[in-house]
Amino acid sequence: MTWAVDLIKGLGITRGIILLxxxxxxxxxxxATSLPLTGLFADCLIRTxxxxxxxxxxxxxxRAGVGLNFGIPLGIVCGLFGMxxxxxxNIRGYSSLFGAMVLGxxxxxxxxxxxxxxxxxxxxxEMMVGIYVGFAAxxxxxxxxxxxxxxNPELVWPLGGAGLRNTLVLxxxxxxxxxxxxxxxxxxxxxxxxxxxxxxGMCGLLALFLKTKMGTALTAAGANERFAEASGINVxxxxxxxxxxxxxxxxxxxxxxxxxxxxxQLYKGPLLMAFPTVAALLxxxxxxxxxxxxxxxxxxxxxxxxxTTSLPVVNEIVAKGGSEFGNIPEIARLIISNGIILYALTRxxxx
Amino acid sequence: MAAEPVLPLVEEPGTxxxxxxMVQNIVPILFGLLxxxxxLAAQIPFPFLINEVVTRLARNLFxxxxxxxxxVAGMGLNFGIVIGAMCGQISLIIVENAEWAGIDALLIAxxxxxxxxxxxxxxxxxxxxxxxxxxxxxxxxxxxFANGIYQLLFLLMAGPLIPLRNEKxxxxxxxxxxxxxxxxxxKHQLDELVRVGVPFMGLKLFFPIITFVVIAxxxxxxxxxxxxxxxxxxxxxGQDMHVAEIAGIHVNRSRIRAIILSTMLGGIGHVIxxxxxxxxxxxxxxxxxxxxAIAALLxxxxxxxxxxxxxxxxxxxxxxxxxxxxxxxxxxxxxxxQIGEYFREFVSYAVIGVTLxxxxxxxxxx
Numbered sequence: 001m002t003w004a005v006d007l008i009k010g011l012g013i014t015r016g017i018i019l020l021x022x023x024x025x026x027x028x029x030x031x032a033t034s035l036p037l038t039g040l041f042a043d044c045l046i047r048t049x050x051x052x053x054x055x056x057x058x059x060x061x062x063r064a065g066v067g068l069n070f071g072i073p074l075g076i077v078c079g080l081f082g083m084x085x086x087x088x089x090n091i092r093g094y095s096s097l098f099g100a101m102v103l104g105x106x107x108x109x110x111x112x113x114x115x116x117x118x119x120x121x122x123x124x125x126e127m128m129v130g131i132y133v134g135f136a137a138x139x140x141x142x143x144x145x146x147x148x149x150x151x152n153p154e155l156v157w158p159l160g161g162a163g164l165r166n167t168l169v170l171x172x173x174x175x176x177x178x179x180x181x182x183x184x185x186x187x188x189x190x191x192x193x194x195x196x197x198x199x200x201g202m203c204g205l206l207a208l209f210l211k212t213k214m215g216t217a218l219t220a221a222g223a224n225e226r227f228a229e230a231s232g233i234n235v236x237x238x239x240x241x242x243x244x245x246x247x248x249x250x251x252x253x254x255x256x257x258x259x260x261x262x263x264x265q266l267y268k269g270p271l272l273m274a275f276p277t278v279a280a281l282l283x284x285x286x287x288x289x290x291x292x293x294x295x296x297x298x299x300x301x302x303x304x305x306x307x308t309t310s311l312p313v314v315n316e317i318v319a320k321g322g323s324e325f326g327n328i329p330e331i332a333r334l335i336i337s338n339g340i341i342l343y344a345l346t347r348x349x350x351x
Numbered sequence: 352m353a354a355e356p357v358l359p360l361v362e363e364p365g366t367x368x369x370x371x372x373m374v375q376n377i378v379p380i381l382f383g384l385l386x387x388x389x390x391l392a393a394q395i396p397f398p399f400l401i402n403e404v405v406t407r408l409a410r411n412l413f414x415x416x417x418x419x420x421x422x423v424a425g426m427g428l429n430f431g432i433v434i435g436a437m438c439g440q441i442s443l444i445i446v447e448n449a450e451w452a453g454i455d456a457l458l459i460a461x462x463x464x465x466x467x468x469x470x471x472x473x474x475x476x477x478x479x480x481x482x483x484x485x486x487x488x489x490x491x492x493x494x495x496f497a498n499g500i501y502q503l504l505f506l507l508m509a510g511p512l513i514p515l516r517n518e519k520x521x522x523x524x525x526x527x528x529x530x531x532x533x534x535x536x537x538k539h540q541l542d543e544l545v546r547v548g549v550p551f552m553g554l555k556l557f558f559p560i561i562t563f564v565v566i567a568x569x570x571x572x573x574x575x576x577x578x579x580x581x582x583x584x585x586x587x588x589g590q591d592m593h594v595a596e597i598a599g600i601h602v603n604r605s606r607i608r609a610i611i612l613s614t615m616l617g618g619i620g621h622v623i624x625x626x627x628x629x630x631x632x633x634x635x636x637x638x639x640x641x642x643x644a645i646a647a648l649l650x651x652x653x654x655x656x657x658x659x660x661x662x663x664x665x666x667x668x669x670x671x672x673x674x675x676x677x678x679x680x681x682x683x684x685x686x687x688x689q690i691g692e693y694f695r696e697f698v699s700y701a702v703i704g705v706t707l708x709x710x711x712x713x714x715x716x717x
Binding site for chain 1: 478481482484485487488489491492493495496498499500502503506507685687689690693694696697700701703704707708710711712714
């Protein structure tokens with residue numbers, strides 16, 4: 001078994017365990033079920049692209065030394081606002097999709113700036129404060145969804161005629177536009193070329209940014225604050241930029257997520273979204289102090305694949321009995337994502 | 352976590368003293384005003400309001416009080432209280448499965464919860480010692496994690512693997528517990544043991560005397576404990592871990608003890624909370640208690656580094672007054688009870704967020 005230990009060590013323990021788990025699931029799917037593997041794999045890719053930008057959004061904050069940005073729902077809420085506003089203006093298609101990103105991102109930049117100002121005052125407790133900023137943003141936005149002056153009857157609650165619905169259907173707007181863009185049929189499913197290209201493009205842009213002078217300054221500020229200050233870097237400014245970037249990417253991320261999902265979830269929808277997002281980044285090998293684009297790509301793929309594969313496989317094997325087994329992926333998500341975050345929090349070198 | 356700097360109250364002349372008292376108690380003052388506005392706007396009959404507040408005080412105070420010890424020990428707000436709540440819930444499931452009834456059944460539930468929360472409190476303490484300085488976030492994530500394990504146990508294994516056989520609490524398939532379990536045997540047992548009704552403004556006010564006696568006993572118990580040698584040790588650890596270490600106090604052991612006590616009290620508190628409501632939301636009840644109890648404590652003026660019994664009492668009173676009036680106030684002021692609900696939620700998150708931010712700000716400046 002030493003080779004297995006070596007393999008896990010080389011991969012890093014989190015990546016190794018999840019990879020073994022995923023491979024196990026796939027073997028199980030091949031041997032014990034009649035599920036089409038190609039379709040399963042295609043679904044994994046779709047889910048990866050769907051969540052990818054949200055996970056990417058965490059990177060600038062970690063790089064700037066703010067830690068894991070649990071306040072990502074703040075950006076999500078901004079993105080939701082962008083989508084809802086353009087849908088209410090009856091704009092459909094690509095203009096609506098990209099308009100929502102621009103509007104959401106713009107508001108996200110403003111919100112991110114204020115959020116960064118707050119985080120500057122609470123150095124050392126950014127993650128805890130971030131969780132509550134996220135929660136408060138979701139609850140505050142819920143009040144807005146209830147009183148928002150929307151006119152489009154497709155968005156308004158059918159009973160009472162005021163307030164937005166819980167779930168908005170994107171079918172007539174831009175549902176899966178990116179997913180289907182240049183999609184390649186693959187067995188029973190398809191490879192979402194456009195979606196993956198957009199995500200990887202965003203990854204590339206961020207990687208390029210991190211290579212620029214400002215990007216290196218940002219990384220330096222996060223790596224060693226005193227040293228950066230001594231070499232003439234304005235640490236506060238860098239941290240602010242990191243948080244703003246993170247919030248803007250969060251806003252764009254939820255637009256991508258929703259277009260792939262086909263629905264916009266308002267109210268409590270985004271409340272707990274930060275936790276699986278953070279877990280995905282950590283599974284990729286990131287720590288509280290260090291995160292790279294590679295971590296994003298590996299982590300999102302591994303985590304989302306495990307979640308996507310476990311439901312059909314478990315259903316096929318055991319769920320002849322009853323519907324309660326449908327909860328297995330949800331339970332797996334809770335245990336894996338929070339277990340990984342706990343592991344990252346209690347690691348000595350991350351302190 | 353560093354201790355909060357003590358403000359020099361003595362040196363300042365009169366007006367400044369009032370001002371600094373105002374600043375120190377800004378959270379309860381603001382919250383009091385908010386409650387007052389809500390009460391006036393909601394236009395509910397006064398005796399009804401009092402009855403509701405009394406019920407909720409009896410229901411929640413024990414839980415809120417169980418948060419005090421970890422704050423004294425410098426571990427911040429114990430988001431891990433959810434673990435204790437789970438233990439309380441498990442013991443109520445056992446009692447309900449056996450169909451025991453009466454006040455003794457409630458007592459048995461409380462007793463069963465103790466060894467469970469002792470064990471899990473110990474494990475929580477070990478984990479938190481690994482994450483010094485970030486106990487709160489660790490506790491919070493641990494609670495989510497434990498919720499996953501809890502669901503695994505009671506949604507998938509209860510029935511076939513875990514010997515729970517009572518059809519009244521199992522799902523029709525025989526696997527997994529129902530989403531809501533009616534606490535037939537223990538419902539209101541403690542509250543109604545001695546229940547005094549006082550006529551007031553045409554309505555009767557009810558007081559669950561024994562529940563309040565239990566809460567009072569806990570208050571005196573906490574006061575007594577914090578003045579024992581062990582309690583003083585906790586205080587020293589809370590002030591400064593390094594100094595305490597040098598003074599010969601076992602820091603890690605003290606911190607584990609604080610979390611164990613808090614978890615055990617939380618377990619009993621959750622049993623009281625559930626018995627007062629009468630039905631158990633099998634997969635949600637335990638999750639709600641943590642944030643709400645913490646928000647209540649903070650509303651009373653407690654901070655991450657300082658919490659007293661009076662903070663708990665005042666905070667529970669204010670927070671639950673807002674709880675009662677905000678949907679009604681939302682209804683009359685804005686024409687929608689839902690807005691009031693979301694407002695209340697927003698406030699409870701914002702209170703925790705702002706208190707955490709203020710504390711972090713203070714420690715960063717110090």
